[in-house]
Amino acid sequence: MRRALLAITGLAASTTALVVLKSAPGASQVAQDLPAEAQPAVPGGAAPAGAETSAAPSASAAAPKPSRSAARAPATRPSPTSGARTPSARKTSSKPAQPTTRTVTGPVVENEYGNVQVQITLSGSRIVDAVALELPEDTAQSDQRSRQVDDTYSGTSGLVVELQGADLDTVSGATATSTAYRQSLQAALDRAS
Amino acid sequence: MGTAISLDLADDLPRDELDRLADETFRWLREVDARFSTYRDDSEVCRFGRGELLLSEASADLRLVLERCADLWAATDGFFDAYATGGFDPSGYVKGWAAQVASDRLLAAGAANHCLNAGGDVRVRGRAASGRPWRIGVRHPWNPMATCLVLAGTDLAVATSGVYERGHHVFDPRRGAPARGLRSVTVVGTDLGVADAYATAAVAMGAAGRSWLDRLPDHPHAVVTDDARLLHSTNLPLA
Numbered sequence: 001m002r003r004a005l006l007a008i009t010g011l012a013a014s015t016t017a018l019v020v021l022k023s024a025p026g027a028s029q030v031a032q033d034l035p036a037e038a039q040p041a042v043p044g045g046a047a048p049a050g051a052e053t054s055a056a057p058s059a060s061a062a063a064p065k066p067s068r069s070a071a072r073a074p075a076t077r078p079s080p081t082s083g084a085r086t087p088s089a090r091k092t093s094s095k096p097a098q099p100t101t102r103t104v105t106g107p108v109v110e111n112e113y114g115n116v117q118v119q120i121t122l123s124g125s126r127i128v129d130a131v132a133l134e135l136p137e138d139t140a141q142s143d144q145r146s147r148q149v150d151d152t153y154s155g156t157s158g159l160v161v162e163l164q165g166a167d168l169d170t171v172s173g174a175t176a177t178s179t180a181y182r183q184s185l186q187a188a189l190d191r192a193s
Numbered sequence: 194m195g196t197a198i199s200l201d202l203a204d205d206l207p208r209d210e211l212d213r214l215a216d217e218t219f220r221w222l223r224e225v226d227a228r229f230s231t232y233r234d235d236s237e238v239c240r241f242g243r244g245e246l247l248l249s250e251a252s253a254d255l256r257l258v259l260e261r262c263a264d265l266w267a268a269t270d271g272f273f274d275a276y277a278t279g280g281f282d283p284s285g286y287v288k289g290w291a292a293q294v295a296s297d298r299l300l301a302a303g304a305a306n307h308c309l310n311a312g313g314d315v316r317v318r319g320r321a322a323s324g325r326p327w328r329i330g331v332r333h334p335w336n337p338m339a340t341c342l343v344l345a346g347t348d349l350a351v352a353t354s355g356v357y358e359r360g361h362h363v364f365d366p367r368r369g370a371p372a373r374g375l376r377s378v379t380v381v382g383t384d385l386g387v388a389d390a391y392a393t394a395a396v397a398m399g400a401a402g403r404s405w406l407d408r409l410p411d412h413p414h415a416v417v418t419d420d421a422r423l424l425h426s427t428n429l430p431l432a
Contacts, residue, residue: 154407161341161423169321171340172379173313173332174355181197184337190199
């Protein structure tokens with residue numbers, strides 16, 4: 001929870017990712033508002049009070065931003081599932097009359113570290129929960145660093161690891177335990193010789 | 194340490210002589226285990242770690258290991274850290290060092306063609322009995338019965354550090370958490386203790402370990418990343 005909120009705040013500051021909000025009952029549906037009774041993702045709309053107060057500022061920071069990044073996203077993602085990810089059905093969260101609970105999913109936004117997608121739960125116009133559906137694998141900093149490594153590395157360009165070679169005399173590997181040894185190629189070689 | 198040791202003596206020496214060389218090698222490695230194991234309460238390392246043994250009372254071997262661990266700590270920007278897990282644990286250096294010493298002794302005793310494998314750390318010299326250079330496979334990180342690379346040579350120290358074994362972690366001493374990014378690192382050199390320490394340090398560095406290894410001209414390397422890419426130096430002695 002706390003991590004997701006941090007992600008939202010960071011995005012709002014840097015990439016204007018959360019501009020286009022749409023509800024997504026299923027992964028392949030286009031955005032549409034959901035009635036309260038068809039809402040499985042939220043446990044009765046009961047959320048801790050702390051979440052409301054801390055989540056609200058992020059949403060207000062994100063909402064009025066222009067949708068530069070979001071509009072760019074579908075052009076670089078010509079995937080068959082782009083229906084769920086396209087921000088074409090642009091429905092900003094309109095304020096409902098009574099406090100119904102809805103789940104709204106943002107578009108997948110690419111930034112230089114990877115894809116980000118955030119889902120928020122609203123009770124009325126208040127955000128009561130926020131979940132990151134997709135985040136870059138590792139921290140942004142380490143990803144950037146590993147790409148810099150790729151760019152400067154003088155070795156090979158990176159093959160997919162595959163099985164190789166027979167006719168060996170020995171095997172190097174971290175067989176630190178005797179269990180690992182018994183299950184290892186080295187044990188087979190030792191038995192054979 | 195519970196480590197499996199394999200020794201292949203390829204010299205055409207009398208059977209008695211080969212037996213004697215093998216016995217001496219294993220006696221040395223058992224002695225190292227008794228003195229340096231962190232699993233034995235009465236080992237010299239444990240007594241030193243608990244403060245029961247002063248540096249001035251320590252054996253020459255322990256003082257040498259302490260000195261080398263300090264050198265390696267400096268050479269690896271602190272990522273090879275014999276104190277990474279809290280107490281003093283030089284196992285990451287001792288295994289390779291002990292095998293290197295054993296190989297040096299075999300060479301001095303006239304067994305110039307041998308292959309010693311101490312828990313996956315390999316020291317080869319000369320040629321196999323078939324007459325060709327030794328062929329060393331590098332374990333496939335996701336398949337213990339397969340290899341992902343084959344090296345060959347007549348004077349190589351090959352050490353592999355990996356995090357593919359269940360429960361086996363390499364600690365990143367800076368973050369205090371298990372390292373991520375590199376699944377397996379193999380370093381080739383001439384000193385097995387150094388090669389092993391470099392491999393362990395690179396795993397601890399994570400993705401940044403590759404560029405660090407890349408700046409070691411005398412130590413060609415191969416890495417397998419967490420997303421299953423295999424990269425290696427262009428001067429790696431491939432078979």
